[in-house]
Amino acid sequence: MDKxxxxxxxxxxxxxxxxxxxxxxxxxxxxxxxxxxxYLRLKGEDVIMIGGSxxxxxxxxxxxxxxxITPQDVVDRYHNIIKKSFAEFGISFDIYSRTTSEIHKKTxxxxxxxxxxxxxxxxxxxxxxxxxxxxxxxxxxxxxxTCPHCKNEHAYGDQCEACGTSLNATDLINPKSTxxxxxxxxxxxxxxxxxxDKYESFLRQWILEEHKExxxxxxxxxxxxxxxxxxxxxxxxxxxxxxxxxxxxxxxKVLYVWFDAPIGYISNTKELLxxxxxxxWKDKETKMVHFIGKDNIVFHCIVFPAMLxxxxxxxxxxxxxxxEFLNLEGDKISTSRNWAVWLHEYLxxxxxxxxxxRYVLTANAPETKDNDFTWRDFQARNNNELxxxxxxxxxxSFVLTHKYFNGKVPSCGTLTDYDNSTLEDFRSVKTEMExxxxxxxxxxxxxxxxxxxxxxxxxxxxxxxxKVAKSDMGRVAAILNIxxxxxxxxxxxxxxxxxxxxxxxxDMLNMPEAEWTKLGSASxxxxxxxxxxxxxxxxxxEDTVVEAQIKKLQDTKAANETELHKTSPIRENIEFxxxxxxxxxxxxxxxxxKVPKTDKLLQFKIExxxxxxxxxxxxxxxxxxxALVGKQVCxxxxxxxxxxxxxxxxxxILSAEDADGRLVVITPAGDVTPGSEVK
RNA sequence: GGCGGGGUAGCUCAGUUGGUUAGAGCGUCGGAUUCAUAACCCGGAGGUCACGAGUUCAAUUCUCGUUCCCGCUACCA
Numbered sequence: 001m002d003k004x005x006x007x008x009x010x011x012x013x014x015x016x017x018x019x020x021x022x023x024x025x026x027x028x029x030x031x032x033x034x035x036x037x038x039y040l041r042l043k044g045e046d047v048i049m050i051g052g053s054x055x056x057x058x059x060x061x062x063x064x065x066x067x068x069i070t071p072q073d074v075v076d077r078y079h080n081i082i083k084k085s086f087a088e089f090g091i092s093f094d095i096y097s098r099t100t101s102e103i104h105k106k107t108x109x110x111x112x113x114x115x116x117x118x119x120x121x122x123x124x125x126x127x128x129x130x131x132x133x134x135x136x137x138x139x140x141x142x143x144x145x146t147c148p149h150c151k152n153e154h155a156y157g158d159q160c161e162a163c164g165t166s167l168n169a170t171d172l173i174n175p176k177s178t179x180x181x182x183x184x185x186x187x188x189x190x191x192x193x194x195x196x197d198k199y200e201s202f203l204r205q206w207i208l209e210e211h212k213e214x215x216x217x218x219x220x221x222x223x224x225x226x227x228x229x230x231x232x233x234x235x236x237x238x239x240x241x242x243x244x245x246x247x248x249x250x251x252x253k254v255l256y257v258w259f260d261a262p263i264g265y266i267s268n269t270k271e272l273l274x275x276x277x278x279x280x281w282k283d284k285e286t287k288m289v290h291f292i293g294k295d296n297i298v299f300h301c302i303v304f305p306a307m308l309x310x311x312x313x314x315x316x317x318x319x320x321x322x323x324e325f326l327n328l329e330g331d332k333i334s335t336s337r338n339w340a341v342w343l344h345e346y347l348x349x350x351x352x353x354x355x356x357x358r359y360v361l362t363a364n365a366p367e368t369k370d371n372d373f374t375w376r377d378f379q380a381r382n383n384n385e386l387x388x389x390x391x392x393x394x395x396x397s398f399v400l401t402h403k404y405f406n407g408k409v410p411s412c413g414t415l416t417d418y419d420n421s422t423l424e425d426f427r428s429v430k431t432e433m434e435x436x437x438x439x440x441x442x443x444x445x446x447x448x449x450x451x452x453x454x455x456x457x458x459x460x461x462x463x464x465x466x467k468v469a470k471s472d473m474g475r476v477a478a479i480l481n482i483x484x485x486x487x488x489x490x491x492x493x494x495x496x497x498x499x500x501x502x503x504x505x506x507d508m509l510n511m512p513e514a515e516w517t518k519l520g521s522a523s524x525x526x527x528x529x530x531x532x533x534x535x536x537x538x539x540x541x542e543d544t545v546v547e548a549q550i551k552k553l554q555d556t557k558a559a560n561e562t563e564l565h566k567t568s569p570i571r572e573n574i575e576f577x578x579x580x581x582x583x584x585x586x587x588x589x590x591x592x593x594k595v596p597k598t599d600k601l602l603q604f605k606i607e608x609x610x611x612x613x614x615x616x617x618x619x620x621x622x623x624x625x626x627a628l629v630g631k632q633v634c635x636x637x638x639x640x641x642x643x644x645x646x647x648x649x650x651x652x653i654l655s656a657e658d659a660d661g662r663l664v665v666i667t668p669a670g671d672v673t674p675g676s677e678v679k
Numbered sequence: 680g681g682c683g684g685g686g687u688a689g690c691u692c693a694g695u696u697g698g699u700u701a702g703a704g705c706g707u708c709g710g711a712u713u714c715a716u717a718a719c720c721c722g723g724a725g726g727u728c729a730c731g732a733g734u735u736c737a738a739u740u741c742u743c744g745u746u747c748c749c750g751c752u753a754c755c756a
Contacts, residue, residue: 377691458721
């Protein structure tokens with residue numbers, strides 16, 4: 001799109017306030033967004049960058065319950081950590097607010113109400129678990145029961161953490177409310193749905209036809225969703241933590257967190273600019289850009305635009321430059337496994353080194369595919385690039401100027417052909433960088449900036465002012481003038497990427513303002529202007545420092561291993577009668593085949609002594625059908641039948657689960673008659 | 680299983696609307712140099728562009744199949 005815009009609205013994915021921020025968040029969203037915003041500001045454009053914490057949703061209420069504090073306590077804690085660390089790291093939000101703010105509650109509520117009044121939503125009544133004692137509906141996470149898969153008695157309604165299986169609340173055996181401990185009952189509840197299907201043709205046209213320039217990963221995923229066909233999505237939940245549904249008779253219902261969260265972008269803009277926020281959200285000449293990670297593509301490209309379109313008065317994003325994921329030392333970053341480099345810890349352990357991390361995360365940003373962050377790479381990029389190329393060039397320019405010209409910018413006089421070709425080289429950097437940044441290619445833009453320093457180093461190496469000084473000081477003056485002009489250019493070029501370093505460098509150069517328009521100019525510094533003594537911009541990072549970080553991660557890994565291999569405690573005793581209710585038998589596998597269109601399911605035909613029966617079992621990852629035919633297995637014969645992928649499964653084959661999750665079927669040690677009871 | 684993204688030099692990654700010698704940074708080897716944080720500068724080596732088939736005068740690039748990694752989605756009685 002070659003449209004001309006008057007202003008830019010940059011939004012950054014709202015971090016979920018149930019944990020601190022890590023390098024994956026930074027590389028995927030906040031560093032690129034900050035670079036983009038700083039760049040536009042430097043060009044003098046009208047731009048605002050919006051951020052905030054996402055503070056609603058079930059996981060936060062669970063965490064609060066676990067720790068015996070209120071949800072508000074939880075979000076207060078993490079919101080403050082996140083906000084503080086962002087500020088310290090130099091992410092230059094115009095506002096960093098939160099979805100528990102009053103202004104957000106009102107904005108989200110009004111937004112819902114407008115769609116409601118316009119008859120956009122579909123109302124649907126479904127049956128869900130209800131806790132009669134507590135008088136409320138139960139989110140899946142609030143229901144505990146026995147996992148039908150691994151028999152863990154502490155499985156949640158959405159997932160069994162013992163075996164990793166994702167569940168429906170209705171799957172649980174002996175469901176119990178975690179709030180009151182009572183047995184929940186099914187009760188009808190009404191919810192509102194956004195009919196995404198009605199916006200399908202609009203989205204098709206808008207994305208697939210009008211935004212072919214979006215990144216391939218973004219465009220591809222949108223196309224995938226549109227081709228699958230969109231379904232209405234519930235926008236409300238039975239929960240007491242969130243924005244209440246502003247409709248009569250909706251007591252105990254709140255906006256579903258994905259509906260609530262993106263509206264946070266609007267609320268936070270309102271909070272920042274109470275009088276002119278609409279300019280940024282409703283004027284066609286505003287360019288809205290959502291910075292997100294790849295896990296958020298659907299919400300920002302399909303769901304949120306459908307919401308905005310339904311409302312009617314808002315603009316839609318011009319681009320959604322989603323990044324892929326950053327791995328850490330070869331493994332996926334994981335909050336729950338503590339496999340991460342946490343921003344607040346980094347800031348403590350590497351004081352004053354914000355720009356080093358910003359540099360590394362940008363130079364190796366996951367712009368087109370998942371990338372890997374390693375501490376060795378962090379060290380190498382610092383020592384070989386920031387110290388050796390950028391820091392060193394600045395230092396030698398300053399040292400030479402102080403040595404030969406008492407710290408005053410010498411006048412350049414007449415230029416040689418070589419001087420001119422060097423000036424030519426760095427003049428083009430501005431256009432190159434603009435081209436890259438305008439297309440969200442920050443890694444390439446950063447490389448261009450670094451090339452400026454390479455040009456400088458080469459220039460000094462080729463012109464050898466320390467030799468020329470013995471014969472021709474006029475020539476030395478010209479050389480150092482150019483070296484200092486390159487330094488001044490570096491102070492501008494690096495400002496979006498390394499704001500702390502750029503500020504320090506400007507200070508050393510006595511250069512109060514960085515103006516993007518001057519990038520490429522060889523006359524930024526005036527003849528005779530005084531420059532300060534050089535300070536080192538970067539320092540080497542020693543082996544011991546990165547080794548300590550690697551050790552820390554290894555310890556985490558070891559702790560996770562231990563945790564994984566810990567045998568779970570024996571559950572509470574049951575009566576003999578409870579045991580006799582179970583009818584476990586030995587059966588012979590007559591036939592076995594994979595259930596089509598599934599990864600994990602095998603379908604068995606089993607001789608049970610009286611007849612044959614069909615059983616489905618999720619062990620396809622560990623057994624091929626051929627390997628099991630003819631074998632004898634133990635199975636539960638009186639488990640209520642259940643349909644899976646349209647096939648009725650009449651029982652459950654017993655397996656042992658190893659620490660790594662591998663399933664091994666239980667077979668009798670010797671052949672027995674099919675149908676024999678297991679006691 | 681379906682869909683999307685990816686598999687390119689020792690490492691981390693670019694790129695190719697199909698066309699001679701496929702790039703960068705780092706690492707490595709060699710040279711030069713000493714203003715500079717043992718830094719900089721110059722040069723070399725290093726790739727059957729995941730695998731197999733097809734289309735084509737020509738495929739790393741297009742098509743199909745296989746395989747591995749990541750994400751979304753279905754699924755574990």
